[in-house]
Every structure is written in C-alpha cells, then in structure tokens.
Amino acid sequence: MTAPSFQRIKQLALGLSLIGLGFQASAQTEVHDAWVRATVAGQPSTGAFMTVQADSDSTLLSVQSPAAKTVQVHQMSMKDDVMKMGMVESVALPAGKPVTFDPHGYHVMLIDLTAQVKEGDKVPLTLTVKNAKGEQETIEVQAEARALGTMDHSKMH
Amino acid sequence: MSTLYTRRTVLRGMSLLSLGLLAGCDDSSKLSFKYGKDLSDKIMGRTFKLKDADGETRMLTSYRGMMPMIFFGFTQCPAVCPTTLARAAQAKKLMGRDGEKLQVIFITLDPERDTPQMLDKYVKSFDPTFEALHGTLEETAATAKEFGVFFEKVPNGDSYTLSHTATSYVFDSRGNLRLGLSASLTAQECAEDLLTVMEVC
Numbered sequence: 001m002t003a004p005s006f007q008r009i010k011q012l013a014l015g016l017s018l019i020g021l022g023f024q025a026s027a028q029t030e031v032h033d034a035w036v037r038a039t040v041a042g043q044p045s046t047g048a049f050m051t052v053q054a055d056s057d058s059t060l061l062s063v064q065s066p067a068a069k070t071v072q073v074h075q076m077s078m079k080d081d082v083m084k085m086g087m088v089e090s091v092a093l094p095a096g097k098p099v100t101f102d103p104h105g106y107h108v109m110l111i112d113l114t115a116q117v118k119e120g121d122k123v124p125l126t127l128t129v130k131n132a133k134g135e136q137e138t139i140e141v142q143a144e145a146r147a148l149g150t151m152d153h154s155k156m157h
Numbered sequence: 158m159s160t161l162y163t164r165r166t167v168l169r170g171m172s173l174l175s176l177g178l179l180a181g182c183d184d185s186s187k188l189s190f191k192y193g194k195d196l197s198d199k200i201m202g203r204t205f206k207l208k209d210a211d212g213e214t215r216m217l218t219s220y221r222g223m224m225p226m227i228f229f230g231f232t233q234c235p236a237v238c239p240t241t242l243a244r245a246a247q248a249k250k251l252m253g254r255d256g257e258k259l260q261v262i263f264i265t266l267d268p269e270r271d272t273p274q275m276l277d278k279y280v281k282s283f284d285p286t287f288e289a290l291h292g293t294l295e296e297t298a299a300t301a302k303e304f305g306v307f308f309e310k311v312p313n314g315d316s317y318t319l320s321h322t323a324t325s326y327v328f329d330s331r332g333n334l335r336l337g338l339s340a341s342l343t344a345q346e347c348a349e350d351l352l353t354v355m356e357v358c
Contacts (some may be wrong), residue, residue: 037239040232044270045234070314081339082307083237086321091334103236104325111233111316149283150333151344 028055029093029129034143036067036123037150041116048125048143049106050101054093057132061090068110071125073087075106093129097157121145165252190353192346194337201324201334202227205300207264207290209336210277215290217332223260224354226327226338231267237323237340238263239283245325246284247344257357258330261287266308266321268297301352306329329354 034050045068052060063071070085091106093099101107108125111118117123122142130136188195202217212297217225225243230238242263249256263280265271268291273278280287292300301308308321323340325347335354338347 027219037235040275040282042223042272042275043232044281045233045235070316072313074318078237078323078340081322081324081341082320083234083323084311085234085236085318086311087313088207089179103240107235148239148279149243149246149280151240 009057021153028135029053029127029139030056031139031141032098032139034125035150036110036117036121036143036145038121038145038148039113039117040148043067043116044113045109045152046113046117047048047103048101048110048123050108050125050141050143051098051105052091052093052101052127053096053098054128054129054131055095057095058093059090059101059130060093060129061128061136063108064128065110065124067114067123069114070109072109072111073101073106074109076104117145119145119147162250162252178264178330180202184289188335188353188357188358190336190350192342193339193350196326196334196337199334201332202300202304202328203332205264205303205355207292207300208273209288209290210273212273212324215288217328220260220262220328221332222258222330224330225260225262225328226325226351227262227264227304227328228323229264229266229301229304229308229321230323231265231319231321232271232276233267234319241323241325241340242283242287244342244344244347245287248347249284249286251344252351252355255352258355259351263287264297265289265291266297266319268292268294288342325350327354329357 030053032051036048037046039046063073065071073091074085077084077090123145125141125143128136128138173232204217206214228241245261249259265276273291276289276291281288304326306322308319310317311320325338327336329335336350
C-alpha cells in the first residue's frame with residue numbers, strides 16, 4: 001500500500017526534474033555582443049550584429065524589433081569581389097557553436113526604421129529560437145548602437 | 158650642324174623620357190602591389206561626370222593633385238559599404254600626413270533612394286573629407302559601366318536591395334588608374350598599397 005505510492009512520488013519527482021531540465025535546456029540560447037550600426041537622419045535602414053550560441057541544435061526563426069517596421073535576416077556573400085545579399089528564412093544554430101552575425105555573413109536587417117538610430121541608443125531585439133525538440137523560446141536583447149564608422153572586430157587585426 | 162642639333166634634341170628627349178620612367182609617372186608602367194591588383198594598364202573611369210552634395214559637377218579632373226579612391230555602394234547596405242568606408246578612414250589615418258592626399262569618393266548606385274544630403278552626411282560620418290557623388294539612373298549606369306562595376310537590383314519583399322562590385326579603385330595624382338583594392342583586405346594592407354601608389358606619382 002505504501003510502496004506503490006512511494007513509487008508514484010518518485011516518478012513524480014523524476015517527472016518534475018525532467019520538466020525542470022527541459023526548461024533549463026530551452027533557455028540556453030545566449031546572445032553576446034549585440035550591436036546596431038547608427039544611422040544618419042533620413043537613412044531608412046541599418047544592420048544589427050551579434051553572436052548567438054545555442055546549447056542544443058536549434059534554429060533562429062525570426063528577429064523582431066520595435067525600431068523598424070520590417071526585420072529580416074540576410075546573408076551576405078562575396079564572389080569575385082561582387083557583394084550579394086539575400087534574405088534567409090532561418091539560420092541553423094548548431095549545439096555549442098557560436099554563430100556570428102557580422103558584416104561578412106549573416107546579419108539582421110532593420111528596414112524602415114521608425115527613428116534615426118543614434119550612437120549609444122539601446123535597440124531592443126527579440127530573437128525567436130526553436131530547439132531540436134520543437135520548443136520555441138524568445139530571447140530579449142538590448143543592442144547598443146555604435147558609430148556608423150565602426151569597424152567590426154574581425155577586421156581589426 | 159643641323160643633324161647634330163637633331164641628335165641633341167633626340168638625346169634630350171630620351172633623357173627626359175627616362176627620367177619620367179625613373180619617376181614611374183609613365184602612364185603604362187606597371188606597379189607591384191603587395192595586396193591589391195595593379196590596374197595601371199586599364200583604361201577605366203576617366204570620363205565620369207556626376208554631382209556632389211551641392212549640385213556641383215565633379216569629374217576625375219576635379220581631383221587633380223589628389224589620389225582619388227572611388228567606391229560604389231548605397232546607404233541601405235549594412236555590410237560591405239560601411240565596412241569599406243570605415244576601412245578607408247582607418248587607412249587614411251594609418252598613412253599619416255600622406256593620407257591628406259587621399260580623396261575618398263563614394264558613388265551611389267541607388268540614386269532613387271539616396272538623397273544628396275543624406276548621402277553626404279553618411280559619408281562624412283566616416284571622415285569629414287570624404288565626398289559622395291550621385292547622378293541620374295542613366296549616369297549611374299554609365300559610370301558603373303565605365304569602371305566595370307557590376308550592380309543589379311534584387312527584389313526584397315515590396316522593396317529591393319542591391320548586389321554590386323565591392324572593389325575600391327585608386328587613381329594616382331595625375332589621374333591614371335593604378336590600383337584595385339578588394340573588400341577582403343584590411344586597412345593596414347590598403348594603406349601599404351596606397352603608399353606604393355604615392356611613391357611613384
């Protein structure tokens with residue numbers, strides 16, 4: 001009589017801890033060094049850059065921001081010194097591998113800005129990420145607006 | 158007597174010519190760059206006629222005595238355009254006093270959306286000496302063609318973006334095209350090659 005109920009408690013505890021683990025796992029996408037390039041008055045769009053790392057194989061589904069009417073993820077490619085840009089539907093975030101959004105590859109496009117982005121402004125970005133189990137999480141980031149003439153770090157050597 | 162005179166003239170002419178070759182200012186002399194591409198034998202970008210922010214007509218000859226470095230782009234380009242302009246500003250600083258002769262010129266490939274005033278503010282935020290030029294769609298296309306610059310509109314939703322050549326073109330102070338700098342080079346690499354152009358002319 002007591003044995004089965006004890007068993008049940010054990011199962012419940014195990015179940016709860018699994019749920020707990022699940023929560024922890026789904027909150028494990030980290031965003032570092034998020035910044036937005038400042039604009040001059042009248043400039044309708046700009047780019048946002050950051051490093052995203054997920055601890056399980058995940059996918060970046062979308063980015064949203066109140067600073068722009070349209071937010072898209074673009075990929076820049078260079079062939080024979082010709083620059084091409086195109087929108088991508090999603091970006092794979094392999095487990096444990098930092099994915100860089102910089103001026104040389106993927107970047108976030110903020111199109112039809114609601115206001116000029118001035119150096120020092122904080123631009124809110126919301127990233128929606130889906131993990132391998134299909135669970136979605138959103139990550140809120142305050143991206144710092146850096147001077148228009150900022151050199152990105154990968155070219156600073 | 159008259160033959161001697163002629164010979165002397167010829168000799169004088171030859172020595173002047175060799176001086177010119179020594180100085181390297183001869184139009185066709187090849188240059189060796191460590192990082193960029195030697196464009197000394199290319200006849201490109203000589204006859205463009207565009208407008209600056211004040212509506213003044215600017216041509217290659219407007220920059221005589223300076224070393225013009227021309228780059229094509231558009232302000233709604235978040236990646237290669239600001240990176241290249243920031244690199245140009247940094248290279249200019251790395252060149253020290255010689256950098257004062259470098260005239261960076263940004264030609265918009267998107268004259269429909271880049272208004273002259275916004276364009277001017279944009280380039281001057283990288284360096285106050287930078288200039289932006291614009292033309293009509295036809296003038297823009299003709300200028301790009303003259304430089305062998307590829308560009309095309311790529312539809313993006315109800316808007317568009319542009320694909321374009323990201324090379325920076327450098328002329329010597331006499332208006333001869335000399336150097337092509339790829340977007341992949343660093344500011345330090347660009348500065349070294351720009352100083353090579355300055356050494357010869």
